[in-house]
Amino acid sequence: MSLDALRGLSLSGADLQVDTAPEVLAAYAIDQGPVRAYAEPRAVVWPANVQAVQDVMRWATATGTAVVPRGAGTGVSGGAHATDGCIVLCLDRMNRILEINAQDEVAVVEPGVVNADLNAAAASHGLMYAPDPASYLTSTIGGNVATNAGGLRCAKYGVTRDSVLALDVVLADGTLISTGQRTFKGVAGYDLTGLFTGSEGTLGIIVGITVRLRYLPVEVRTIAAFFPDFPTAAAGVLAVGAARVQPAIMELLDGATLSALDETHGSNLRSRGNALLLIQTDGFGAGAEADMVRSVLTEHASAVTSEGSAEAVRLVDLRRHSRGxxxxxxxxxxxxxxxxxxxxxxxxxxxxxMAARHRVNLKVVAHAGDGNLHPTFWVQAADKSGAVRLDAALDESISVALSSGGTITGEHGVGQFKLRWLPQEQQAEVMELQRRIKSVFDPAGILNPGKAIAGSG
Structure with a gap:
């Protein structure tokens, strides 16, 4: 499986860069997810256009070489960890915004476009791209699509899949296909666009994305409510829902998170409560909705910010960085x-x-509007038996979530790290069906093996 032919593509004038320098291989071997197993790639490859991606995939199919697609590497589930004998196909240089059509309210982008850059471009048209993961300043739209990323605005606008209209995808053998349509509605055939969204690079290489844009809100109101404890704050979330108010953002932070923010930013949040609920309403009805939220939360909270609170707006920005x-x-x-x-x-x-039972510390932030929580268990590094207790607490948090009708991942994807829990959520027949679907698109099993679905390589 020589790399000479791949290097030859680059030297022959193809829009392709191939790098095998040891420091480059090491830098691109993992993403930001937990490292359970990985190997340095044989090469890192940067295509500049669709044709170059097709050339790479034809070479990979001919040589039986595994391909691990990668964007900015901000994933936290190991979905872009290199596997034995693979090449990493990095798409961050395919970063053009090809079109913004304000009348149709759509944008067409290459996969390497950074989320924040698309939003900045859309804003000049009075529009926005709604999905806003915490990594929006650096993560790419292609990576967001691959993991079906979420973000703070999920409460009102949904996850990435709800904003993706059409995709251009290079299959394992180099074939280029287009799925979906430019219209907001379309039910012709199976929903392959939805299938590719969240597939974590296991079915094809996404090289073009048509997304739906939303109206940039004419007004935004932000409320911060402090509570005596975390469960009471969670009850406040349900109370807002019972009032039939639909916030754009609904974020929940526990006391340990507030303490961490205080330590980092010199604030005094923990002294004001043991939990914080941040709610943002938007649109022409933002003021009326904010008034209703304040009225509802006053019955539950120890303190609710008043109209026009600049502090509440600042706290939303801090929330984006609250995982520490x-x-x-x-x-x-x-x-x-x-x-x-x-x-x-x-x-x-x-x-x-469970944190108390396993003698570990706990910090929780949550996209409370859609029930998506990010619990973090931690111990001091010097704690000799801490690793065992941490894993036990994490395993229990997963099993309890599943027994409550939940899921092992709300927005980060399965990647490599969560494969061990997948059989707890999905029945054997479903997992077998997924393996059969993958074999249709990737018969040789070269696309991101060992990720996203059980038994995928």
């Missing part, structure tokens, strides 16, 4: 489970109990 930086003095494990909203209060109380 790595601390060499701590060992951590965390996930992004989701539960039905009716189970939210019970589940957050269960998390606190």
């Amino acid at each position: 930086d790595d601390d060499v003095n701590q060992s951590r494990v965390g996930e992004d489970v989701a539960v039905p909203r009716s189970a939210l209060v019970r589940y957050v109380a269960d998390l606190e109990r």
Whole structure:
């Protein structure tokens, strides 16, 4: 499986760069997910256009070489970890916004376009791209599509799949196909666009994306409510829902997260409560909705910010960074489970109990509007038995979420790290059907093997 032919494509004038320098291989061997197993790739390859991607996939099929697609490498489930004998196909240089059509309210982009850059371009037309993962400043639209990424605005606007209209995809053998349509509605044939969205590079290489844009809100109101404890704050989430208000953003932070923010930013959030609920309403009815939210939360919270609070707006920005930086003095494990909203209060109380039972620390932030939680368990790095207790707490958090009717991943994807839990969520017949679907698109099993679905390589 010589790389000479691949290098030859690059030297022959194809819009392709191939790099095998040891420092480059090491830098592109993993994403930001937990490292359970990986190998350095044989090469990192940067295509500049669709034809170059097709050339690479034809070579990979001919040589039986595994291909691991990669965007900005911001994934946190190991979906872009290199596998034995693979090449990493990095798409971040295919980064053009090809079209923004304000009348149709759509944009057409290459996979390497950064989420924030698309939003900046759309804003000049009075539009926005709704999905906004915490990594929106650096993550690419292609990566967002591959993992069906979410974000803060999911409560109102949905996840990435709800904004993807059409895709251009290069299959394992180099064939280029187009799925979906430019219209907001379209039910011709099977929904292959939806199938590719969230498939984590296991079915094809996404090289073009048509997305739906939304109206940039004419008005935004932000409310911050402090609560005496986390379960009471979760009850506040349900109370807002019972009032039939649909916030754009509905984020929940526990006391440990508030303490971490205080330490980093010099704030005094923890002294004001043991949990914080951030709610943002938008559109022409933002003011009326915000008034209703304040009225509802006043019955539950210890403090609710008043109209026009600049602090509340600042807290939303802090929330985007609330999972914190790595601390060499701590060992951590965390996930992004989701539960039905009716189970939210019970589940957050269960998390606190399991942390105490396993003698680990707990920090939780949540996209409370759709029941998606990010619990992080941690111990001091010097704790000799901490790793075992952390894994036990994490496993229990998954099993309890599933028993509540939830899922092992709300927005980060299965990747490599969560494969061990997939059989707990999906029946054997479903997993076999998924393997059969993959074999249709990738008969040789060269597309991101060992990721996303059980038994995929």
